[in-house]
Amino acid sequence: MKISRTWLQKYFDTELPSAEAIADALTFHAFEIEEVEGDILDIKVLPDRAAYALSHRGIATEVAAVLNIPLARDSLRDPLPAWNPTDELVLAKGVEGKVNRKMGALVRGVKVGPSPKWLFDALKSVGARSINNVVDATNYVTLNMGQPLHAFDAKKITWHDGQLHITVREAAEGEQITVLTGETYKLPGGALVIAEAVEGTALDIAGIKGGAPSAITEDTTDLFVSVANFDGPSVRKTAQALNLFTDASVRFQNKISSELAAYGMRDVLALIQKVAGGEVVGVNDVYGGIESPASVSVTIEKIQKVLGAPLTESEISDALTRLRLAYTFDGTAYLVTPPFERRDLAIAEDIAEEVGRIIGYDRIDSQQLPEIARPLESDAYAGVERIKDVLRARGYTEISTQSFSGTGDILLANPLDKSKPALRTRLKENMSDALARAALAAPRVLGPVPSVQLFEIGSVFPKEGECLSLSLGYRALSGKTKAVHLDTIIDALRDEAGLTASVERSGDEVAEMLLNGVDLAMLGKGYVPLPFALGAYRSFSTYPFALRDVAVWTPEGTEETEVSGLILKEAGEYLARIDCFDRFEKDGRVSYAFRLVFESMDRTLSDADLDPAMERIAAALDSRGGWSVR
Amino acid sequence: MDEGRLHPITVAIREIADIFARMGFSVAQGPELETEHYNFNALNIPADHPARDMQDTFWTVEEPRRVPRTQTSPMQVRYMEEQAKKGNMPPYRIIVPGKVFRNEATDATHEAQFYQNEGLAIGEDVSLAHLKGTLDTFFREYLGEGSRVRFRPSYFPFVEPGVEVDVWFEPEGKEGRWLEVMGAGMVHPSVIKNAGLDPEKYQGFAFGGGIERLIMVKYGVPDVRLFHGGDIRFVHGFAEKEV
Numbered sequence: 001m002k003i004s005r006t007w008l009q010k011y012f013d014t015e016l017p018s019a020e021a022i023a024d025a026l027t028f029h030a031f032e033i034e035e036v037e038g039d040i041l042d043i044k045v046l047p048d049r050a051a052y053a054l055s056h057r058g059i060a061t062e063v064a065a066v067l068n069i070p071l072a073r074d075s076l077r078d079p080l081p082a083w084n085p086t087d088e089l090v091l092a093k094g095v096e097g098k099v100n101r102k103m104g105a106l107v108r109g110v111k112v113g114p115s116p117k118w119l120f121d122a123l124k125s126v127g128a129r130s131i132n133n134v135v136d137a138t139n140y141v142t143l144n145m146g147q148p149l150h151a152f153d154a155k156k157i158t159w160h161d162g163q164l165h166i167t168v169r170e171a172a173e174g175e176q177i178t179v180l181t182g183e184t185y186k187l188p189g190g191a192l193v194i195a196e197a198v199e200g201t202a203l204d205i206a207g208i209k210g211g212a213p214s215a216i217t218e219d220t221t222d223l224f225v226s227v228a229n230f231d232g233p234s235v236r237k238t239a240q241a242l243n244l245f246t247d248a249s250v251r252f253q254n255k256i257s258s259e260l261a262a263y264g265m266r267d268v269l270a271l272i273q274k275v276a277g278g279e280v281v282g283v284n285d286v287y288g289g290i291e292s293p294a295s296v297s298v299t300i301e302k303i304q305k306v307l308g309a310p311l312t313e314s315e316i317s318d319a320l321t322r323l324r325l326a327y328t329f330d331g332t333a334y335l336v337t338p339p340f341e342r343r344d345l346a347i348a349e350d351i352a353e354e355v356g357r358i359i360g361y362d363r364i365d366s367q368q369l370p371e372i373a374r375p376l377e378s379d380a381y382a383g384v385e386r387i388k389d390v391l392r393a394r395g396y397t398e399i400s401t402q403s404f405s406g407t408g409d410i411l412l413a414n415p416l417d418k419s420k421p422a423l424r425t426r427l428k429e430n431m432s433d434a435l436a437r438a439a440l441a442a443p444r445v446l447g448p449v450p451s452v453q454l455f456e457i458g459s460v461f462p463k464e465g466e467c468l469s470l471s472l473g474y475r476a477l478s479g480k481t482k483a484v485h486l487d488t489i490i491d492a493l494r495d496e497a498g499l500t501a502s503v504e505r506s507g508d509e510v511a512e513m514l515l516n517g518v519d520l521a522m523l524g525k526g527y528v529p530l531p532f533a534l535g536a537y538r539s540f541s542t543y544p545f546a547l548r549d550v551a552v553w554t555p556e557g558t559e560e561t562e563v564s565g566l567i568l569k570e571a572g573e574y575l576a577r578i579d580c581f582d583r584f585e586k587d588g589r590v591s592y593a594f595r596l597v598f599e600s601m602d603r604t605l606s607d608a609d610l611d612p613a614m615e616r617i618a619a620a621l622d623s624r625g626g627w628s629v630r
Numbered sequence: 631m632d633e634g635r636l637h638p639i640t641v642a643i644r645e646i647a648d649i650f651a652r653m654g655f656s657v658a659q660g661p662e663l664e665t666e667h668y669n670f671n672a673l674n675i676p677a678d679h680p681a682r683d684m685q686d687t688f689w690t691v692e693e694p695r696r697v698p699r700t701q702t703s704p705m706q707v708r709y710m711e712e713q714a715k716k717g718n719m720p721p722y723r724i725i726v727p728g729k730v731f732r733n734e735a736t737d738a739t740h741e742a743q744f745y746q747n748e749g750l751a752i753g754e755d756v757s758l759a760h761l762k763g764t765l766d767t768f769f770r771e772y773l774g775e776g777s778r779v780r781f782r783p784s785y786f787p788f789v790e791p792g793v794e795v796d797v798w799f800e801p802e803g804k805e806g807r808w809l810e811v812m813g814a815g816m817v818h819p820s821v822i823k824n825a826g827l828d829p830e831k832y833q834g835f836a837f838g839g840g841i842e843r844l845i846m847v848k849y850g851v852p853d854v855r856l857f858h859g860g861d862i863r864f865v866h867g868f869a870e871k872e873v
Contacts, residue, residue, distance in 0.1 A: 028782055032794065046785035047680040048792075233678030253680045306791070306816055306833065308759025349819060353783070353791030356758065361781035361793065366763035369751060372654045372721045378647065381657035385644065388636060396634040401860040403662070403698070403729065403743055410663070412698075413689040416733055416742050423663065423690075423698070434860035445866045446632075453634060454862070459662045459729070466663050531648060532641045535869030537849040 002126040003059050005039045007144075011060035013072040022063055029066040029357050040125060050254035051343040055146030058341070065322040065358055074324075075145060076341060080262050086282025087163070089224070090197070093286050094168035098192055099206075100229040101258040102286045103265050104166060106154060107223040110134060110278035112216060119275060134216045134223065137271040139247075146256060146341070147227060147264025148248030150204060151272070152214040154222040157196055157203065164224060165197035168206055177202050178212045191238040192230060207235035207252040208244055223272070227265045229258040258291045259340040292340050298348035299333040306352040309364045319358040320351075383524030384457060384515075387470065390497045394489055396453040396472070397438075401430035409463035423461035427471035428504070428512045431456060435473040435509060442477060444545045444597050447579040451476045451485070460514070467516035470501075474509055481508045498523050541599045545576060548614055551593040555626040556585070563592050563621070570616040574598040574605055591630065635865050639745055639857065642845050643727045646747055649771045650725045653764060655749065658724040660705040662731075663690070668704035669697045672824045673788035681787045686733040698731035702748035703788060706817065706836055710752065710825035720832050721753040727841065738853040745841040750817070752827070752834035758791065758816055761835035765814070769797045773848060776800040780808070789815025789836060799847060809847060812839025 005019045016022065023033040023041050031053070034042040045053045052058040057076065064071040089106050093099040114120070115136040123130055123139060130136050138149050157164060171177075173189030185205065187193070192206035204210045207230035216223070229252070236253035239245050262285070269280055304311055313329070320327050320336065325345075327336045338345040345351065356364070388398060404415065408422030415421040424430070431454065438445075438452040446452065454473040459466055474485045483505070490511065493499040501513040552563060560580050567578060575598055582593035598605055598613075618629045647657050666677075675681050685700040705726040713722060726748035734740055751760065762779060769777040777800070781793040792815035800806035814837035819829035842854050849868060851857075856864045 030783055032782065032784065047684070047787075048785040050680070232680075236678060236680060305755055306757060308757025308762075347790070347819060349790040349816060352816075356791055357783040361758075361783070364759050364762055364781070366766045367757070367759035368763045368767065369653055369723070369756065369760050372723065374654070374721065374723075376651055376654075376656045378651070378657040381647070381659060385640070388640060392634045392636055394634070395632050397862055397865055398635065398637040398640060399860045399862065399865060400637050400639060400858045402858055403731070410696075411691040413691050413695065414733060415688070416735075430860055434862075437860070438862045441861075441863050445863055449632070452862070455634075456860070461663055466661050529644050529647075531644055531873045532636060533871045533873045534638060534641055534849055535871070537851045537867050539852060540863040540867060 001043055001045055001054050001059075003041045003043050003056060004122065004125045005041070006125065007056045007122055008060050008063060011057065011071055011073060012064070012069060014069050016063070016069075017067070022067075025066045026059075026062065028360060028362070030062045047254055048344045050250070051256045052146065052341040054251055054254070055142075055144060057145045061324060065324070068322055071324070075267065076260075076263055076339070080266055083280075083283035083285075085284045088281060089284050090163050090165045091284045091286050092165075092167040092197060094195075094197075095170055095192060098170075098231040098234050099168045100231065100288070100291070101261050102168065103227040103261050103283065105223075105225040105227075105265060105269060105283040106164070106281035107225060107269065107272060107278045108281055109221055110223055110272060110276040112218050112220045112276060116275055132216060132218070133275040134220070134272055137275055138225075138268055141264055141268045141271060142247055142251070145260070145263060145267060146251060147260045147267075148207065148251050149225065149227040149264050149268050150210045150248075151216055151268075152203060152210070152224040152226065153216055153220040154224040155220070156214040157224060158199060158201070160198050166203075166224070166226070167195055167197040168192055168228075168230075169195050169200065171202065175202065177205060179205065179209045180212055180215055181209075182212065185242050185244070188238060188241040190234075191241070192234055194226060194228075205238065205242075205244075206230050208239055208242070208246055208249045223278070225265070225268060225272070227261045227268070229256065229261050255343055257340045257343060258287065261287075293338045293342060293345060295335050295337045296345055296348060296351055297333050297335050298351040301332075302348050303352045303355055306349055307356045307364055308367055309356075311355065311359065315359055316355050319355045322358055323354055325354070379521035379524040379527075381524065382527040382529060383518075383520030383522070384468065385529035386497050386524055386527045387493060387499055388455075388457065389530050390493055391455045391472075391489070394453075394492055396455045396489065399431075399434050399454050399456050400458065401427070401434060401456060403459065403461075405429065408461065410461050425460055425462040426504075426512055427456050427458055427460060427469050428506050428510050431471040431473045431510050431512070432506065435475050438473075439475050439477060443547055443595070444540075444577060444599065447577065448581040448595050450478050451481075453489070457515075465516070467514055468520075469512055469514050471510065471512045483508045486511045539601070541576075541601045543600055543602070543604045545597050545599040546605050546610055548596045548598065548610060549593060550596065550614070550617055550621070551582070551591060551630040552621045553589050553591050553628045553630060554624075556588050556590060558590055558592075560592060564594065566620055566624075567594060567596070567617050570613065570620045571596060572613045572616075574600055574609060574613070635870055637865055638845050638849070638868055639841060641868075641870065642841055643745075643747070645772065646727065646768075646841070647725065649768050650723075650749070653723070653767065654721075655723040655725045655751070658705055658709050658726050659728055660702075660708050660726065662699055662729050664697050664699040664704050666695065666697060668707055669699050669701070672707040672821065673703055674818050674820055675787045679787065681785075688731050688733045700732060701730055702726045702728050702746045702838055703836065705748060706750050706788070707821060707825045709750065710822070710827055714826040720827070720834070721751070721756075722834070723751045725749050736855060738855070741842070741854045741858065743858060744854065746838050747841055748836065748838045750834065750836045752817065752822070752832050754832060756834040758793075758835065761814055761816075761837065764835075765795060765797075765837065769811075772844070773797065773799050776806065781814075784813060784815075786813050786815060788818050788821045789813075790818045791815050795837065795839070801847070811843065812837050814838070
């Protein structure tokens with residue numbers, strides 16, 4: 001939520017530190033800060049604290065606690081006015097169990113117009129658009145103290161015998177409503193709507209967004225102000241179905257307290273009268289009873305034991321006081337009575353967290369776990385690693401591929417990539433594909449090798465049930481791949497790792513073994529996976545590489561490095577790899593053949609790039625006595 | 631014969647498992663396709679909870695529907711439950727390295743499938759200070775002697791208190807910086823209860839963080855999408871040495 005430092009300042013008599021300093025303090029004691037821009041902090045309020053902290057007032061209480069500066073005023077602790085009910089308004093909760101509280105007020109004689117500058121600026125500072133003074137007043141109160149509320153044009157709702165009858169009902173499947181911003185939504189069945197009670201006309205998607213027909217316009221004079229508390233899960237379900245999450249829905253889905261409604265009503269009526277005038281005819285309230293969180297008991301010992309820090313009574317008491325949490329202490333245990341808006345404090349661990357974060361987690365010293373006698377139980381893991389080690393030692397390279405696939409037994413309801421809507425049932429398809437790409441990359445990555453060999457171990461999801469699978473891939477780069485190549489490695493797995501499982505062959509190049517029948521713990525018993533150290537990663541070029549061969553006769557006794565050294569000196573910046581692939585001696589001379597791989601990180605190389613380098617190399621080799629390029 | 635290569639995820643998990651083994655942690659593994667119960671409900675995230683929106687979830691077309699797990703945390707409950715059923719009471723110490731899935735648009739730092747390493751330590755007095763000590767030790771050994779962790783308050787429904795863990799990382803020859811590496815906290819008493827243990831008697835910590843991200847910062851990998859593309863150019867992009 002966007003929070004303005006200027007706005008926060010209203011809660012304090014002392015000058016607040018800079019937005020940056022507030023952000024730092026909140027980061028280590030309360031919330032993650034997404035961004036600070038000038039005077040505005042974008043604060044990530046997570047669901048646990050959303051019932052009180054999605055508001056400037058809530059953030060002000062946190063700033064007060066974290067920075068230990070006194071909160072000069074807190075409207076949630078001020079007494080509520082006694083309102084007169086009015087007969088002109090007949091309110092009903094409508095749907096039992098889904099409407100926790102329904103308040104309504106009639107206001108007559110407002111003058112709708114532009115907002116005063118302070119209100120316009122305050123909304124603008126946190127990214128909210130000014131509509132008119134009445135609508136702005138409702139939005140301001142929500143952003144200020146957290147209660148969603150809505151003002152309707154009372155004259156645009158049908159009256160019956162001098163009365164306005166308002167209820168909440170469940171929408172029929174597909175029922176349409178046009179909202180304030182002009183879009184028309186088809187409601188899911190059961191979505192709550194605020195409705196005119198006699199005709200049943202839907203006025204508003206309850207807890208989400210107001211309807212267009214009863215919107216406040218320049219000629220509005222009378223208001224029906226609605227402040228309610230709707231069932232969080234119901235609001236969330238409708239918001240999800242419509243993909244319409246609003247300032248209101250987010251607050252309801254996080255279960256703000258029903259108590260908050262009356263404070264919202266008080267604040268919005270006062271602000272409307274201040275900026276638009278008008279007379280409050282009356283306020284009606286349909287409410288089951290007072291909602292207040294239960295007290296939480298927690299011992300000092302429990303707090304110390306959870307945090308692992310020897311905090312003292314005075315430190316703990318101080319943290320609770322800074323958070324304005326009422327408590328009693330009996331020498332051993334605290335009985336904390338959270339204020340109504342704190343829906344997050346229910347168990348002893350919640351109080352331990354409050355104490356820990358206010359004191360600061362940097363005050364918790366690292367402590368090592370004690371030794372335990374229980375032996376490690378990692379055999380099944382070691383069994384898989386043993387298979388990998390055998391394959392690696394035999395020249396196989398491990399790959400990892402995507403679990404989503406074009407076809408399969410289990411489909412996703414919401415695939416990310418529509419061409420891969422299923423979970424893979426085998427690894428072999430990915431293996432064939434990887435093998436083909438490996439063959440193309442081999443000269444650059446592996447040099448002049450006779451074959452590429454790959455394996456993957458990963459989960460597959462056939463209808464019989466999820467299991468681990470091993471796929472093997474072998475492709476000869478010179479000559480033809482034969483079945484015997486994979487047979488050899490399958491035999492080695494049996495002989496060296498004890499792996500036996502039925503083998504599914506897909507031609508000569510790919511084989512797969514499902515490991516569901518394999519006792520991996522037995523395979524891994526006592527096996528210690530080989531540890532490796534990796535070096536820094538070198539990115540590969542996404543542009544094609546180019547190959548050039550050079551062969552040279554040299555005098556007897558010439559070392560390979562002598563030749564390669566000379567080539568390296570002349571080859572230029574694009575040489576990526578050099579391998580000697582042939583050496584033989586004849587008539588007192590030695591012939592060397594090298595394969596050079598050229599590559600650029602930012603473009604495809606052409607003959608114009610390579611020919612000069614090859615000419616330089618040939619000239620350099622030829623210039624040595626007794627050397628001649630073949 | 632030339633030797634092949636292991637995937638960097640394999641190498642990293644071995645190193646991680648080694649470090650944790652010295653602190654008494656076993657390696658446990660669980661299914662990638664999870665039930666809604668273990669992935670969410672048993673972790674204090676019922677169907678109507680807004681915390682469900684904190685992760686973008688894939689669902690299967692099945693009755694009942696299942697979920698390619700969004701986190702390795704379901705193994706917390708599976709493991710505790712299984713041990714308690716066998717009559718093995720805590721201490722428990724496990725790590726759970728494994729693949730997880732998130733339904734979010736991919737870019738250089740986001741993948742729809744990636745690896746997480748989960749940690750769980752349960753005992754009679756395992757505390758947040760032990761979490762800090764365990765992670766300090768892990769990161770010093772994995773990322774280098776100058777590493778240390780700090781906690782920031784956060785929220786995950788299955789822990790209380792919940793923290794984000796930052797680690798101070800000093801790459802060779804470069805300036806140090808704080809990296810956000812995992813979520814963690816004290817296992818929520820209702821999760822311990824859901825697994826069939828007595829939360830009055832047992833408490834402990836859990837943590838979970840991405841493995842690719844650690845490899846990316848440690849070795850300088852620029853794009854997370856390289857990891858699971860089945861490309862040997864990536865696997866061979868690291869020099870590999872037996873230690």
